[in-house]
Amino acid sequence: MSGTREAKLSLAHKVPPPTGAYRWVYLWEWPIRIMHWLAVAGILTLVVTGLYIGRPYFMTGGEASSHFLMGRVRFAHFTAAAVLVMTGIVRGYWLFMGNRYERLRALFPLRRRDWVNLVRMVKFYLMIRPERAPHYLGHNPLQQLSYTALYAITGVMVLSGFALYGQSDPGGFIYSATNWIGPLLGGMPNVRFVHHALTWAFLIFVPIHVYLAIRADHLERTGVISSIVSGGRFVPVDHHFVDE
Amino acid sequence: MSLPSLEAWAAEETLGQRLQSKGVSRREFLEFCGKLGIVLGLGSAAGPRLAQALQALKRPSVIWIQLQECTGCVESVLRSAEPTIGNLLLEMVSLDYSHTLMAAAGHHAEAALQQAMKANQGKYILVVTGSVPLADGGIYTTIGGRTAKAVLEEAAEGAAAIVAVGACAHWGSVQAARPNPTGAVGVAEVIKDKPVINVTGCPPIGDVVTATLAHFLTFGALPATDSDGRPLFAYGKRIHDQCPRRAHFDAGQYVEVFDDENARKGWCLYHVGCKGPATFSPCPIFQWNGGTSWPIGAGHPCIGCTERNFWDTMTPFYDRLPDVGGFGVERTVDILGAALAIGAAAGVTAHAVATGIHQVRERRKLPVLPPDAGKE
Amino acid sequence: MATTRVVVDPITRIEGHLRIEAQTEGGRITNAWAHSTQFRGIELVLQGRDPRDAWAFTQRICGVCTVVHAVASCRAVEDALGITVPPNANLIRNLVHGMQFIQDHVIHFYHLHALDWVDVVSALSADPAGTARVARTISPWPNNSETYFRGVQDRLKTFVSGGQLGVFTNGYWGHPAYKLPPEVNLLAVAHYLEALDWQRDVIRLHTIFGGKNPHPNFLVGGMASAINLDGTATINAERLVDIQGMIRRARTFVEQVYWPDLQAIAGYYKEWAAIGGGVPHFLAVGEFPEGGVNDVDRLYFPRGIILDRDLTRVHPYDHKLVKEYITSSWYQYAAGDGVGLHPWEGETKPVYTGPKPPYQFLQGLDKYTWMKAPRYEGRPMQVGPLARMLVAYASGHEEVRAEVGAVLGKLGVGPAALFSTLGRTAARGIETVLLARQMERWLDQLIQRIKSGDTKTFDGSHWEPSTWPASAEGYGYLDAPRGALGHWVQIRDGKISRYQCVVPSTWNCSPRDGEGQLGPYEAALVDNHPLLKPDQPLEILRTIHSFDPCMSCGVH
Numbered sequence A: 001m002s003g004t005r006e007a008k009l010s011l012a013h014k015v016p017p018p019t020g021a022y023r024w025v026y027l028w029e030w031p032i033r034i035m036h037w038l039a040v041a042g043i044l045t046l047v048v049t050g051l052y053i054g055r056p057y058f059m060t061g062g063e064a065s066s067h068f069l070m071g072r073v074r075f076a077h078f079t080a081a082a083v084l085v086m087t088g089i090v091r092g093y094w095l096f097m098g099n100r101y102e103r104l105r106a107l108f109p110l111r112r113r114d115w116v117n118l119v120r121m122v123k124f125y126l127m128i129r130p131e132r133a134p135h136y137l138g139h140n141p142l143q144q145l146s147y148t149a150l151y152a153i154t155g156v157m158v159l160s161g162f163a164l165y166g167q168s169d170p171g172g173f174i175y176s177a178t179n180w181i182g183p184l185l186g187g188m189p190n191v192r193f194v195h196h197a198l199t200w201a202f203l204i205f206v207p208i209h210v211y212l213a214i215r216a217d218h219l220e221r222t223g224v225i226s227s228i229v230s231g232g233r234f235v236p237v238d239h240h241f242v243d244e
Numbered sequence B: 001m002s003l004p005s006l007e008a009w010a011a012e013e014t015l016g017q018r019l020q021s022k023g024v025s026r027r028e029f030l031e032f033c034g035k036l037g038i039v040l041g042l043g044s045a046a047g048p049r050l051a052q053a054l055q056a057l058k059r060p061s062v063i064w065i066q067l068q069e070c071t072g073c074v075e076s077v078l079r080s081a082e083p084t085i086g087n088l089l090l091e092m093v094s095l096d097y098s099h100t101l102m103a104a105a106g107h108h109a110e111a112a113l114q115q116a117m118k119a120n121q122g123k124y125i126l127v128v129t130g131s132v133p134l135a136d137g138g139i140y141t142t143i144g145g146r147t148a149k150a151v152l153e154e155a156a157e158g159a160a161a162i163v164a165v166g167a168c169a170h171w172g173s174v175q176a177a178r179p180n181p182t183g184a185v186g187v188a189e190v191i192k193d194k195p196v197i198n199v200t201g202c203p204p205i206g207d208v209v210t211a212t213l214a215h216f217l218t219f220g221a222l223p224a225t226d227s228d229g230r231p232l233f234a235y236g237k238r239i240h241d242q243c244p245r246r247a248h249f250d251a252g253q254y255v256e257v258f259d260d261e262n263a264r265k266g267w268c269l270y271h272v273g274c275k276g277p278a279t280f281s282p283c284p285i286f287q288w289n290g291g292t293s294w295p296i297g298a299g300h301p302c303i304g305c306t307e308r309n310f311w312d313t314m315t316p317f318y319d320r321l322p323d324v325g326g327f328g329v330e331r332t333v334d335i336l337g338a339a340l341a342i343g344a345a346a347g348v349t350a351h352a353v354a355t356g357i358h359q360v361r362e363r364r365k366l367p368v369l370p371p372d373a374g375k376e
Numbered sequence C: 001m002a003t004t005r006v007v008v009d010p011i012t013r014i015e016g017h018l019r020i021e022a023q024t025e026g027g028r029i030t031n032a033w034a035h036s037t038q039f040r041g042i043e044l045v046l047q048g049r050d051p052r053d054a055w056a057f058t059q060r061i062c063g064v065c066t067v068v069h070a071v072a073s074c075r076a077v078e079d080a081l082g083i084t085v086p087p088n089a090n091l092i093r094n095l096v097h098g099m100q101f102i103q104d105h106v107i108h109f110y111h112l113h114a115l116d117w118v119d120v121v122s123a124l125s126a127d128p129a130g131t132a133r134v135a136r137t138i139s140p141w142p143n144n145s146e147t148y149f150r151g152v153q154d155r156l157k158t159f160v161s162g163g164q165l166g167v168f169t170n171g172y173w174g175h176p177a178y179k180l181p182p183e184v185n186l187l188a189v190a191h192y193l194e195a196l197d198w199q200r201d202v203i204r205l206h207t208i209f210g211g212k213n214p215h216p217n218f219l220v221g222g223m224a225s226a227i228n229l230d231g232t233a234t235i236n237a238e239r240l241v242d243i244q245g246m247i248r249r250a251r252t253f254v255e256q257v258y259w260p261d262l263q264a265i266a267g268y269y270k271e272w273a274a275i276g277g278g279v280p281h282f283l284a285v286g287e288f289p290e291g292g293v294n295d296v297d298r299l300y301f302p303r304g305i306i307l308d309r310d311l312t313r314v315h316p317y318d319h320k321l322v323k324e325y326i327t328s329s330w331y332q333y334a335a336g337d338g339v340g341l342h343p344w345e346g347e348t349k350p351v352y353t354g355p356k357p358p359y360q361f362l363q364g365l366d367k368y369t370w371m372k373a374p375r376y377e378g379r380p381m382q383v384g385p386l387a388r389m390l391v392a393y394a395s396g397h398e399e400v401r402a403e404v405g406a407v408l409g410k411l412g413v414g415p416a417a418l419f420s421t422l423g424r425t426a427a428r429g430i431e432t433v434l435l436a437r438q439m440e441r442w443l444d445q446l447i448q449r450i451k452s453g454d455t456k457t458f459d460g461s462h463w464e465p466s467t468w469p470a471s472a473e474g475y476g477y478l479d480a481p482r483g484a485l486g487h488w489v490q491i492r493d494g495k496i497s498r499y500q501c502v503v504p505s506t507w508n509c510s511p512r513d514g515e516g517q518l519g520p521y522e523a524a525l526v527d528n529h530p531l532l533k534p535d536q537p538l539e540i541l542r543t544i545h546s547f548d549p550c551m552s553c554g555v556h
């Protein structure tokens, strides 16, 4: 059994698990993978800089003219914001250009069967009859739901962020494109509040997301984590998947 | 506007003639017009154009009505500090109705209003301070036995332009703050068939009111506004982007509590709740009371008094974020968020442990992998 | 004799919306009602808010006495949370409030009250040389020259001949109750204009400490304007010198223009020293703490109560004996409209029962105003400058005794003359003179403290809500330009759960109570009160203006 244990720990790249008949399925094409990691970098930067903007927890001393701490932090925030928006655009484009796992239909729980399976997935994670869990190659319904929610939240962050950003240049393009948001939420302070509060959504999502990725990798030993690096995973030849 | 004054001119006399008879030189007048151009955001090059328009001006009538309010806006205009020649221009409007200053009362006051409206039908400037309480048939403010709404509607009828002065006239201000017991609204919510310009603030700087009037007098039209009806020449920029303490903001230098070392160094008030980053107002540029100072200049954070709904959206005043819904969420949102994030981390750890136990149990029952695993 | 019903609405040259109704018979007022016709509900708006924000909300109760609600609110919250402001902050608040008094009183005299006594049109026929002569006998004010008065008169002539009288349109010019000689009328008109410029200058003291006027900023726990003599964005030497100048100019104007004018005009209207006395009880909560708010023995204007015009006794004041009644007001109490409630139990539930507008008369209705009726141990009370000066006089305040004695001597009347329309106007002048002097002392004290190294302006020990008790109650007193003011706050779990204000104009403009006792405006109007021409209610304006009404304050 020692071989098995090794396999369990492996982060199985393109090396097939040392057992059974497996096939390699290519799931995430390179644009998706690159965008994922760029978005990860962007979001981590945005969270860290955003929390500083929200509460400057350390200060500089001396002459104001010799420091630019908040200026730099805000610059980093806006640069990361630009990166995030870019990844969003590419991802949006790929909803139509990508493979069946990457397309619009795979991303949102649109079909009836997805909703049925959603319940089973929840039970799976609650370890109630886990063997009845549906098997997906791409996103399972729970992932669909959480990723969809995350995309929506990111969308709100981007919109509220740009609405805030636009304030410094009234009449400018960003201002004009976003100045419906303030009145919609009952004033710019509320926009700021939403932007601030939703930051926590990322801090809640990330540990769960990373845990589930590692867990799946660990249990299924089929390279789920590596899929977002290498693009694909190994699956038993004879296994049928819901979304295949 | 310095109100009232004795600077009337004869019925058909133009401002040009009037100035001449008062011994104001052409050069002085042009200089003034140049300054006015700068204030109005037109640049000093607009001076000659302004001069031409102004010279032809005949004595305009201003009717000023006060609805549901605190009189702070009238007081603010009484404090407006014009350069002398500006005074000259603005003193010359005929203030034909003003609750605060007029000699007559009761029926005689009402009669003065009717006379002024009739004599200047279609030509007078209507200045409004105060809100219009609409709840319960408008009984929360009556004047001469009539509701504020009726008084406003009648006065608006024959006005050439309507200048809503102050946050009350703009959107209701303090009496319109949650729960708005009297259903107070701004002028533009009652008068829909005429443009209303919102010279807002609680109160606005008096000079902004007079400059807006000057614009109307010179061009016969109200100045350009933003999407909330506020004149752009005054409310076109955020306080935060014009603030003398901005260098400290960028540097990362903040007052942490009032009167700390940093406050005594004049650092940025962001951390004690300054709403400058969300407030469009000319305070740092125009300043208050003849350029003496302004709120942030005197060490207090801006409370955002030129923004619609600021009593609800900018409060608590000493917190950076609003108290959304009045439930105290704002202060707990970070605690709540942090708790959830920690909860999520703890949750996944617990789940990982549970998974481990589950796995061990399952493995005892049936092999996870085929018996020939690892032998391919 | 036939009774005439009189309605004066709007009462102009006041703050807010006041309607006076009266009945007259043979040139005398026989009955009177004061109707306040604006309600905003600020006490309701305050519920559920952060108590540290309350000052800004309550400040917007009034833009005329723009300082007083903010300070009363800070004091109420500080009382509830156990905060003591540093001495510097107390001094700064005294300076700011002191300048409020001075500016408010002078504006009131020239711009709100003077036209009741001064006939602008009569000034046209004045001999400017005569005006200059009169002026020189009463004051060394340098502007008081013949040329100066002639210039003003010329402007006035062009103005009147231009046909459009602006704010002077439809005044009661030529009314037989106007008694000033043309020369004195011209003097007053000239100073009416000068006062407009003067107030704009001296009020900048507020701008330096509070960032603007109207509605300067305050802070629970002190003042936000930090002191640093070497700073550029703080209270520094340059700012202090500027303030010194304003205080000097304020004092000079008060001593050389306002006060001499007031006395000169009063000399022509001595009969008004027997008219409009009204309610015989007077309340002063005291103001200008010189040793901190809780040291009520060191208030520059002392605290106390005068009953039945008896100046031989000053009764102690206990805020717990204040109750508000709504028998005649458009509100409901849960326990029934007959009870009186102490403000800590106070309720504000508006229920309008008046006629549907437009309406003709309100007189005779059971409920007829938005003003509540505060009573002290069941008694209506007059508050304001007169109450303050009487309490100070009766308490043996030396400066007050000297000034009061001097005025009475000059006018040749006894102390009984104080209980009148003229008495209220004169008392306002007296306290302005005293304050204008006192301001210099407070500024000196502040400068001395700074010199000795104390620059503290804020006490933050109870700033954070985590340091507050779960439940707290506070009372903030303050004697405002128009009289005794109180804010009562209740704080539960860090938020305001109840907030009640009883304001000078609430006391003075209160309606009848359950016992049928008239409020001070009403009582004054039926106290030996003439009204020559019911369609020209000049005398009503005199008496009502002598209270310096503020309706936005009174109802809030």
Ligand code: HEM
Binding pocket: A043, A046, A047, A049, A050, A051, A053, A054, A055, A074, A077, A078, A081, A082, A084, A154, A157, A158, A159, A160, A161, A162, A164, A165, A192, A195, A196, A198, A199, A202, B277, B320
């Ligand atoms: C995952 C995405 C993001 C996170 C977690 C995030 C987080 C934050 C946080 C916590 C703040 C401080 C809010 C406060 O308390 O006032 C902030 C401020 C801000 N963010 Fe973001 N943000 C994100 C995306 C963006 C984007 C896409 C933009 C677009 C330009 C943006 C623009 C801004 C701006 C303009 C501010 C205000 C900074 C200032 O004006 O000083 N943010 N952000």
Ligand code: HEM
Binding pocket: A032, A036, A039, A040, A041, A043, A044, A091, A102, A137, A138, A139, A143, A147, A150, A206, A209, A210, A213, A214, A224, A225, A226, A227, A228
């Ligand atoms: C800020 C942090 C992160 C965010 C916001 C994030 C977001 C996302 C999103 C939205 C997807 C769906 C991809 C798509 O279809 O477009 C995804 C997929 C994935 N992410 Fe992340 N991610 C983060 C960090 C990570 C990390 C650190 C890992 C690795 C340990 C990881 C592993 C994966 C994997 C394996 C998938 C594919 C899962 C599947 O569909 O089976 N992610 N992530």
Ligand code: NFV
Binding pocket: C015, C061, C062, C063, C064, C065, C068, C069, C480, C481, C482, C483, C485, C503, C504, C505, C506, C549, C550, C552, C553, C554
């Ligand atoms: N009454 C009153 Fe005030 C004063 N003085 C308030 O406290 O005027 Ni607006």
Ligand code: SF4
Binding pocket: B069, B070, B071, B072, B073, B129, B130, B165, B166, B167, B168, B169, B173, B174, B201, B202, B203, B204, C060, C063, C215
């Ligand atoms: S806007 Fe503010 S200052 Fe002006 S009347 Fe209204 S409450 Fe008073």
Ligand code: SF4
Binding pocket: B239, B240, B241, B243, B244, B245, B246, B247, B249, B267, B268, B269, B270, B274, B275, B276, B277, B296, B302
């Ligand atoms: S004081 Fe206020 S407006 Fe000025 S820079 Fe700081 S946050 Fe911005």
Ligand code: F3S
Binding pocket: B201, B202, B239, B279, B281, B283, B294, B295, B296, B301, B302, B303, B304, B305, B306, C212
């Ligand atoms: S509070 Fe108002 S006065 Fe100016 S600095 Fe802020 S806009």
Ligand SMILES: [Mg+2]
Binding pocket: C043, C372, C500, C501, C502, C503, C555, C556
């Ligand atoms: Mg009250």
